[in-house]
Amino acid sequence: MNLDRRDFIKVLSTGVLAAAGAEKALAAEVDRYKRSPEAVGILYDATICVGCKACEIGCKQANNLPVEHSGLDEYHGVQNIWDSAKDTSPNSYIKIKVHKDSSTAKKDQFENGYSFMRTACMHCIDPDCVSVCPTSALIKDPVTGIVSWDIDACCGCRYCQMACPYLIPKFEYDKAFPKIEKCFMCSHRVKDGGIPGCAEFCPTGATLFGKFADILEEAKKRLTLAEGAEYSYPQHTLDSGKQTPKKAAKYIQYVYGEKDGGGTQYIILSAVPFEKLGLPKLPDHSSASKSEGLQHTIYKGMIAPAVVLAGLAVAAYRSTNQEEKEG
Ligand code: SF4
Ligand code: SF4
Ligand code: SF4
Known part of the structure; x- marks a missing residue:
């Protein structure tokens, strides 16, 4: 399977954008834990x-x-x-x-x-x-x-x-x-x-x-x-x-x-x-709030991984089709 370079970059960008969205969301996660009044x-x-x-x-x-x-x-x-x-x-x-x-x-x-x-x-x-x-x-x-x-x-x-x-x-x-x-x-x-x-x-x-x-x-x-x-x-x-x-x-x-x-x-x-x-x-803020915030947001509902996977599947399909036409 030959992945077109442009397609590959597109798929990767989608994942990166999803991660960028996650970065924004994690700002809200900072200070997620407060001291309890009984602490x-x-x-x-x-x-x-x-x-x-x-x-x-x-x-x-x-x-x-x-x-x-x-x-x-x-x-x-x-x-x-x-x-x-x-x-x-x-x-x-x-x-x-x-x-x-x-x-x-x-x-x-x-x-x-x-x-x-x-x-x-x-x-x-x-x-x-x-x-x-x-x-x-x-x-x-x-x-x-x-x-x-x-x-x-x-x-x-x-x-x-x-x-x-x-x-x-x-x-x-x-x-x-x-x-x-x-x-x-x-x-x-x-x-x-x-x-x-x-x-x-x-x-x-x-x-x-x-x-x-x-x-x-x-x-x-x-x-x-x-x-x-x-x-x-x-x-x-x-x-x-x-x-x-x-x-x-x-x-x-x-x-x-x-x-x-x-x-x-x-x-x-x-x-x-x-x-x-x-x-x-x-x-x-804690390192945990940043790393967990990022992971949880990226994997929330498995949306970002699903987008990347779907993108890769489409790119692979197009690539195979192209090869068949040329062959
Ligand atoms: S027990 Fe002695 S060494 Fe320990 S905190 Fe108190 S004064 Fe300092
Ligand atoms: S006595 Fe020892 S275990 Fe208990 S709070 Fe002090 S340092 Fe911690
Ligand atoms: S991260 Fe270190 S200092 Fe903080 S609670 Fe855990 S062991 Fe204690």
Whole structure:
């Protein structure tokens, strides 16, 4: 079968036009997921974090995770004394990191300073990990918004690892039947009215748990504080009654996670630019909304594939007819 070049280009253009229509339609799909009014979240304020890592221990205790040794935990020649995971892992859902510059003389300043940063699942509004998971092992709770996983459904394909813009899901490379692990915002505690282990153990309030709307309001309130203003930072939850009095740092006027990548339920405040803390610059919509929007629109009712197929059939018919006439 000889397809006429012009016919082939026509058919292809039809498909491209259908795809262009899909591009327009997907603009409406952006921000397709909003946070539910009952959504929960975590506010991490790097300016009041003291790097004590109590949150890491709270997480291990709340989730029954084993101690992890990395060779960094040596003291006077004795090894494996304390938990010392280098990064998040199947056994460590949260990691406090320190970002330093030159002399590291002052906390919460980038040049010649340092800042702590908490790494854990961001509980994205429209999570790429959920979008790519072929077995629906990763699930976003429609009420709390917590992204958890069905460990029995995980087939270990690691698509979620590749899709996550924050490099969060971790794989059990050392297991015979490996699975993916990550923070699931202590959903087992939250469903019974409890709070995550990290927020419970944090002594300063740097990790604060609550309804998402409330913690976002709290974050925005902190951004109005003048540098050096006295503020009582709530500990654990907004209404715990416990507070840490402290002078406010010079905040970057931005709540990371409010919109980034379509928004997250773990939001961050800092006095050091977020990109210096290792947080990616993301557009205001998720990759999942774009890729799924495009696919769903192109394949909606199978119209675009049907148009392309019909066009190819007509072109092939014409081509065969032409050959017969010439023959
Ligand atoms: S941070 Fe990564 S693992 Fe967590 S919900 Fe978002 S995409 Fe999924
Ligand atoms: S929310 Fe729970 S699982 Fe997630 S880091 Fe905190 S303690 Fe760990
Ligand atoms: S427990 Fe609180 S203060 Fe200590 S490292 Fe964790 S977030 Fe920072």
